[in-house]
Ligand SMILES: Cc1cc2nc3c(=O)[nH]c(=O)nc-3n(C[C@H](O)[C@H](O)[C@H](O)COP(=O)(O)OP(=O)(O)OC[C@H]3O[C@@H](n4cnc5c(N)ncnc54)[C@H](O)[C@@H]3O)c2cc1C
């Protein structure tokens with residue numbers, strides 16, 4: 001056994017772990033990073049990158065069939081599913097160097113390609129190394145949850161970890177779960193020429209404002225995706241090419257392939273957390289607002305910490321703990337300014353409170369302002385007029401923003417900035433956006449907040465009449 005000592009031991013080289021290790025090492029800490037599987041974790045290998053790359057193929061296919069409104073004849077897209085998946089693999093490969101062992105080593109990090117497990121509150125064993133660290137960061141991510149549905153273990157199915165290895169185009173893809181994975185992959189596959197059925201036990205896109213989710217779901221249905229909601233799966237049977245999914249009410253859905261997308265399970269199994277006094281619940285490792293576990297020398301970040309499960313959250317949390325682990329400063333993680341986007345077409349983006357949440361908290365003090373895409377000139381030029389923004393405002397400051405429409409994921413960052421810094425609607429209204437851009441929507445919705453105050457106010461009208469009498 002080789003004994004190692006370090007300032008910071010990071011377990012898991014995904015979105016969170018890579019950021020902590022690189023940041024801490026470049027600031028002078030002695031860092032060891034463990035990775036038992038692929039460098040880059042879920043986001044690079046099985047998550048964000050492959051899914052957005054496949055969505056890009058699907059968008060290209062859809063685009064070919066929808067050009068006539070622009071004066072260019074529609075084409076029937078000739079989709080080569082295997083080639084689309086090869087494009088996905090190429091994109092992953094092009095990003096791999098950014099997350100590689102060599103890059104981390106370039107920052108001075110010692111990388112050990114082994115799974116780690118605690119053998120004491122401050123010691124972790126990885127292969128033939130025992131590492132003693134001043135502070136440990138657990139960033140081991142999550143895996144697809146595969147529930148014990150009767151019959152599931154007897155049929156072939158894919159998860160996000162195997163979907164992108166597939167080269168045979170599914171004739172009819174059944175997807176269990178209508179969350180972001182299910183809905184993004186449903187639209188991608190229908191656009192690539194597959195029949196698609198989504199079977200969702202509750203409400204599809206259930207974490208988002210239902211008014212906005214409906215715009216996305218209607219679009220997907222218009223494109224041919226069958227979406228069954230309130231359809232909890234109770235049994236699965238069949239064989240490759242002929243799969244049947246049964247729901248609690250006795251409905252049966254038939255398809256050729258099956259994708260399981262029913263949520264995530266925190267990667268804690270291999271860690272031997274008990275020996276380190278680290279507590280967990282169903283969602284993952286329990287952390288306080290400084291991301292410390294019940295063992296105060298150990299932090300947990302990213303998906304394994306059971307909160308919002310996004311790459312940008314893991315990256316943000318990495319920054320939070322670097323401050324406290326390296327400089328001993330109190331550093332708290334906030335969540336009110338964390339946005340998320342589901343990359344369907346139209347996109348669906350949220351930051352802060354939804355309308356329902358804001359109404360629960362603020363009641364009559366809440367004002368909701370809206371602006372529709374069809375009033376935006378660029379959206380009209382591009383024929384992307386579906387969608388709207390709504391901003392929840394309390395005493396002149398936004399407390400949440402929801403956007404459904406073209407580039408919603410790009411537009412939402414402005415509102416994260418506003419929430420992170422407690423900006424007022426007047427500060428958003430003071431911004432000037434270039435004409436004609438989709439981003440004018442952000443300014444116009446702030447304008448919509450002030451319009452009734454300016455244009456419907458008798459006081460303003462009286463003041464203008466008064467001043468006009470006196471100026472020459
Ligand atoms: C299909 C899909 C699409 C997604 N799309 C988006 C998106 O568009 N935008 C977005 O923000 N998020 C997206 N996500 C979520 C995003 O991928 C995760 O939130 C993010 O990867 C979490 O980062 P992490 O560092 O917590 O974990 P990971 O990136 O998963 O890294 C964890 C690493 O730890 C390693 N590991 C586990 N146990 C051990 C151990 N004991 N010892 C050593 N190493 C270990 C694993 O092998 C892995 O490499 C998507 C997820 C999926 C599944």
Ligand SMILES: NC(=O)c1ccc[n+]([C@@H]2O[C@H](COP(=O)([O-])OP(=O)(O)OC[C@H]3O[C@@H](n4cnc5c(N)ncnc54)[C@H](O)[C@@H]3O)[C@@H](O)[C@H]2O)c1
Pocket residue numbers: 147149176177178179180181182184199200201202203204205206231232233234261262263264308309310340341342343
């Ligand atoms: N664009 C993005 O940022 C993006 C994209 C994909 C995934 N992600 C991340 O990955 C996480 C996981 O995504 P997900 O879609 O797997 O999970 P999810 O938890 O968001 O959705 C899973 C869905 O499956 C349903 N379900 C569970 N059991 C079922 C059953 N037996 N029968 C029918 N339906 C059932 C649930 O009601 C839920 O709606 C997301 O929460 C998100 O954090 C992010």
